[in-house]
Amino acid sequence: MLCALVLTVCIAAVGITYPPLQCGEMRTYILPASILNSSPSVRGGVSSDVEVSNRIFACEVISQSGILLRLPQAAISTAQILLHRFYYRVSMRKHPVLAVVMSCILLATKVEETGRSVRDILTVTHRVLQRRSGLKSSSKEYTVLDSTSRKFKRWQDQVLALELLILKELGFILYVDHPHNFFFHYVNALNAGPEIAQRAWNFLNDAMRRDICLRYKPESIATAAIYLSARVLQIALPEQAGACWYELFDTSKQCKSCHECV
Numbered sequence: 001m002l003c004a005l006v007l008t009v010c011i012a013a014v015g016i017t018y019p020p021l022q023c024g025e026m027r028t029y030i031l032p033a034s035i036l037n038s039s040p041s042v043r044g045g046v047s048s049d050v051e052v053s054n055r056i057f058a059c060e061v062i063s064q065s066g067i068l069l070r071l072p073q074a075a076i077s078t079a080q081i082l083l084h085r086f087y088y089r090v091s092m093r094k095h096p097v098l099a100v101v102m103s104c105i106l107l108a109t110k111v112e113e114t115g116r117s118v119r120d121i122l123t124v125t126h127r128v129l130q131r132r133s134g135l136k137s138s139s140k141e142y143t144v145l146d147s148t149s150r151k152f153k154r155w156q157d158q159v160l161a162l163e164l165l166i167l168k169e170l171g172f173i174l175y176v177d178h179p180h181n182f183f184f185h186y187v188n189a190l191n192a193g194p195e196i197a198q199r200a201w202n203f204l205n206d207a208m209r210r211d212i213c214l215r216y217k218p219e220s221i222a223t224a225a226i227y228l229s230a231r232v233l234q235i236a237l238p239e240q241a242g243a244c245w246y247e248l249f250d251t252s253k254q255c256k257s258c259h260e261c262v
Contacts, residue, residue, distance in 0.1 A: 029081075029173070031214045035088055044091035051092065052210070058083055058097045059209040062105060064128045069116050071109065073205070078176045079108035080208045082166065088214065089169040095162065101125065102155065103162035111174050119147055122155050179204055179213075179221035186222055190237060192230075200229035 041051045059080045066076035083104045102125050109116045126145040135142045145152055167174075183204060187197045203225040207213075212221060230237050 029085065029175070029177075029214065030217065031088060036211070036215060039088055040091040041087060041093065044093045046092055051087075054092055054097050055084065055087065055211065056209045058101050061098075061101050061125065061128055061132070063205070063208075064131075065101075065105060065121070065124050068124045068128065069105075069109075069120060071105075071114055071116070072112065073180060074178055075108045075112040075114045077178050077180065077205075077208050078111055078174075079104040081176050081213050082107055082170070082174065084211045084214055085170055086166050088211075090165075095165075096158075098125070098129075099155070099158040099162050100166070102159045103166055106159060106163055107166060107174065111176070118156055118159060122152060122159070123147075177218045179207075179218035179225070182219050182222040183225065186226055190226070192226065192237070193235070195233060196226065196229045196235055199233060200225040203228055 039051060041054075042048055046054075062079045062083065063076055066079065079101075083100055086100060086104070102121050105121050105125075106116075106118060109121075123145045130142055180201075183200065187200070192200075204221065207221060207225070216224075226237075
């Protein structure tokens, strides 16, 4: 959570800008401040702190479930981004977070063509919830979700119904442009060491817990993650004749001091 907060501040301070998109290019899914500052959950009586906590919890469950399902990072991030988008269309009061989590994982596996069965998703999510509650597989209270149980049937019905609702609320727009894609190109172009790359990668994954993906372009997030990683590790990145490394990516830094970013 702290990494995501710091990365958000870093992007805002760096002030990354890009040239306008050309005709025919896919536009990044960025929401205006009027929506970001007044989500359906907040308007429905959910406090901002509770909403943020629920988003973080949901994204952590998605990440942990995705790892157990052996999903690539792209599928995990897609599920997290779809969840953030959905909850700017509907309130958390109307649709429980857990069911939305499983539905977003199901949709993401289809979008990224890494299909997993509903049964696998429900079983793994149930396992993750037990782990998070402190139960070990050797514990007497630990149970495996039975596919013939009422609980499984109830979850299955909720997930399948929510899958259609999410598609409807998002207008069937499931396109996701991941900052991770830009990250690899940027790291290779900079010839950055594995230490910077690993730390920046961790920042990117942590940032997906928050709605940062709906506030800034993926290029901005990738650039800021590398910048923050280099700052934390105190490693200088290429700079020559007054030209900074981020200018290679048509970006600009609009802050008086680098210290403002952290």
